[in-house]
Amino acid sequence: MTFTHLVAPARDPTHRTGSAGGDDGPSLTDEETKLVCEFTVDAEDFVLAETVERVPEKTLEFEQFVPTGEHLLPYLWATDHDMSEFEAAAADDPSVASLRRVGMFDDGALYRVQWSDEADQLLTWIRERDVVVLQAETSGRDWLLKIRVDCRDDLSDLQTFCRDRDIAFTVERLYELTQPKMGQFNVSEKQRECLLAAKEMGFFEIPRASTLEDVADRLGISTRAASERLRRGQTNLLNNTLTIGEPTGIGVGENT
Structure with a gap:
């Protein structure tokens, strides 16, 4: 079902x-x-x-x-x-x-x-x-x-x-x-900002209307940071929407 x-x-x-x-996590x-x-x-x-x-x-x-x-x-x-x-x-x-x-x-x-x-x-x-x-x-x-x-x-x-x-x-x-703040679907504020910017700029369209470098420039971050935020944000969205019927326990945080 x-x-x-x-x-x-x-x-x-x-x-x-x-x-x-049981309590083997943080205080x-x-x-x-x-x-x-x-x-x-x-x-x-x-x-x-x-x-x-x-x-x-x-x-x-x-x-x-x-x-x-x-x-x-x-x-x-x-x-x-x-x-x-x-x-x-x-x-x-x-x-x-x-x-x-x-x-x-x-x-x-x-x-x-x-x-x-x-x-x-x-x-x-x-x-x-x-x-x-x-x-x-x-x-x-x-x-x-x-x-x-x-x-x-x-x-x-x-x-x-x-x-x-x-x-x-x-x-x-x-x-x-709790901290670090994660929003709906486990997507952090930085991940959400990057995903929305990419969407608004046509990064996900076929063919793409913008590049990863364009997204990074708009946010004032490195291309590597933009790539990681997009990847982690998409991972969190998928793990907490399409696969929510079988909880994965995945919530990828931020390093950049």
């Missing part, structure tokens, strides 16, 4: 598996960093467990949403299948209090969901903390979630929460939102 992903800025992502409690403080954690849980341990069991081949993903009060993950995309089949399964799902279709499209539908008091405990943990859900999607067997937290203590708390409730919890990727 394919999914549409929501991504966040990052710095030198580190791929690791296992619990979120961090709440004032200087936030963390993004991508982890998986079994489908039976998250909302819509019975729906996913009945329609395991279906594609489900939540819209990115910042918690406000009791409203968490209120919008759900359902694609690549008969909507009536999904709606019937969701209507019988104990985690769902109400489900309303708000939009119909060629490849699926967008729903507004209100969760019941029987919604899973993991949703409760997310709701009770200052956690931003950047991504939540299922392939039928498990859910992949990407959350943003303030510090490693939050992840340790999540690990303990899941362990105490026998929730299978595997960290797939953990990385910092």
